[in-house]
Amino acid sequence: MSSSKVSKSTITDELTQKVISLCQRRAILFPNSDIYGGAAGFFDYGPYGCELKKRIENSWWKTFVQSREDIVGIDGAIITSPRVWVASGHVAAFNDPLVDCMKCKSRHRADTLVEDELKISVDGFSLDKLGALIKEHKIVCQKCGGELSVARKFNLMFSTHVGAVQDESSIAYLRPETAQLMFADFKIVQQAMRKKLPFGIAQIGKAFRNEIAPRNFVFRCREFSQMEIEFFIHPKLVNSCPLLTKETLEKKVQMITAAEQEKGKEGKMETMTIADALSKHVIKTQWHGYWLITCLEWLYSLGITPANLRLREHVKTELSHYSIETWDIEYNYPWGWKELQGIANRTDFDLTQHQKESGKDLSYFDEENKERVTPHVIEPSIGVDRVFFTVLLDAYRENASDKGSTSTLALHPDIAPVQVAIFPLMKKDGLAEKGRAVFEMLRSEFVCEYDESGSIGKRYARQDEVGTPFCITVDYDSLQNNDVTIRERDSGNQKRVPISKLKEVIECSFGEYCPLSGSKK
Ligand code: GAP
Numbered sequence: 001m002s003s004s005k006v007s008k009s010t011i012t013d014e015l016t017q018k019v020i021s022l023c024q025r026r027a028i029l030f031p032n033s034d035i036y037g038g039a040a041g042f043f044d045y046g047p048y049g050c051e052l053k054k055r056i057e058n059s060w061w062k063t064f065v066q067s068r069e070d071i072v073g074i075d076g077a078i079i080t081s082p083r084v085w086v087a088s089g090h091v092a093a094f095n096d097p098l099v100d101c102m103k104c105k106s107r108h109r110a111d112t113l114v115e116d117e118l119k120i121s122v123d124g125f126s127l128d129k130l131g132a133l134i135k136e137h138k139i140v141c142q143k144c145g146g147e148l149s150v151a152r153k154f155n156l157m158f159s160t161h162v163g164a165v166q167d168e169s170s171i172a173y174l175r176p177e178t179a180q181l182m183f184a185d186f187k188i189v190q191q192a193m194r195k196k197l198p199f200g201i202a203q204i205g206k207a208f209r210n211e212i213a214p215r216n217f218v219f220r221c222r223e224f225s226q227m228e229i230e231f232f233i234h235p236k237l238v239n240s241c242p243l244l245t246k247e248t249l250e251k252k253v254q255m256i257t258a259a260e261q262e263k264g265k266e267g268k269m270e271t272m273t274i275a276d277a278l279s280k281h282v283i284k285t286q287w288h289g290y291w292l293i294t295c296l297e298w299l300y301s302l303g304i305t306p307a308n309l310r311l312r313e314h315v316k317t318e319l320s321h322y323s324i325e326t327w328d329i330e331y332n333y334p335w336g337w338k339e340l341q342g343i344a345n346r347t348d349f350d351l352t353q354h355q356k357e358s359g360k361d362l363s364y365f366d367e368e369n370k371e372r373v374t375p376h377v378i379e380p381s382i383g384v385d386r387v388f389f390t391v392l393l394d395a396y397r398e399n400a401s402d403k404g405s406t407s408t409l410a411l412h413p414d415i416a417p418v419q420v421a422i423f424p425l426m427k428k429d430g431l432a433e434k435g436r437a438v439f440e441m442l443r444s445e446f447v448c449e450y451d452e453s454g455s456i457g458k459r460y461a462r463q464d465e466v467g468t469p470f471c472i473t474v475d476y477d478s479l480q481n482n483d484v485t486i487r488e489r490d491s492g493n494q495k496r497v498p499i500s501k502l503k504e505v506i507e508c509s510f511g512e513y514c515p516l517s518g519s520k521k
Pocket of ligand 1: 342
């Protein structure tokens, strides 16, 4: 399969290339419409990929919606009234900096161009500053070496027309974030669900952005899914979070403040407890602190290495038009620390804007104080595809042996696309039938795959590549003793287990303690 639209020019490191090639080889995730030469910035998930993606979404939904009484979910439309995007500010301000090549007419995103050429971070740089850097360093078109135009703004929303008439009045936009429906639907959801502040509305769904420079596989693409929460808080209580326990406050995290970044090139990373960050006013409000640590912990629960995650505060010039304080959870990607998740303090900006634009009252009646208030919002927002790619980069391992090297995805069992693979040693002598019986027994509890082709070594390698945590082999002794060999992916440890105990042993291994390897996960 060709990889026409995965721009190799932007992917220079070996790890990223290996992960992308694994994704394509095993049809986990690959460029969309590849047989037609592809469509840049659009991707398709194959069977293993779509299973892993659903598991990430399910884990998020379970953690943030089903396990909590203070968050409810919605599933809104992708196309909404365009007035939603006027109110939110996206029509006026959802822009990226663009430069045109005067010679070949290709278009480039000015900030990524400067980052590529000068190897510096330009988070928060204004249009003028980027233009000045391009001029000062004589940066030219990456395609043809031509001179570049002055930097200008480019709106990222995809537009379409609704209905048979195609004119100004029928313009609509594909949503560039799922967030706005949680604001537009605030009142109906709050009243129907009888929710009292503080409470949140959550959504998982597609978002679309006409990115100037889609890059790094699905890290920045044009169609992606988001998992977002708008958490509504009484405006006087944003700094009073009863959910911040002593234990949570003592958690240490790596962080880099806006003040540090404003001092110098990259700024110094510090390790601090949430309690310290709040008391030193590094994180300004308790609810923001709560959401930062809660989101980090969900990422840890997926098995992502904590040392590869940090919090970075947005510098003033980088803040979105709706935010007074934003922290990104960044991952240490092969191409540098970059945003995995954004957690913004959107204040009452969106509800106020929608009240103005729609003329409808979106306030909340505070029964205790007998007053109407417009709630403030902390918004944890994360892309599913970006989590997916991050999980793969973090889990990729190589195993060298005299027979060559193979790869393993050390995925957490909760998100692995196949949880248990079952192999009969041979197809004959009743082994296949016994293997199938074990497969049928386990598949009601776990996602299982049955495989009877090739050597056992090859079958292990195929499963390791897609991150299957447990492989079970049915052999001649199984016919006599009703037991099987179970092999754990990461340690390679093997153990004989009675078939009647299999469910229990596997279930037990999914938790914190893994009885097969005897090691803490
Ligand atoms: N509602 C706020 C919002 O959309 P954002 O920082 O623009 O904020 C939130 O996006 C998250 O969505 C990002 O942290 C990232 O995980 C994901 N995301 C944004 N743009 C993306 C893109 N072009 N491709 C893949 N994921 C993207």
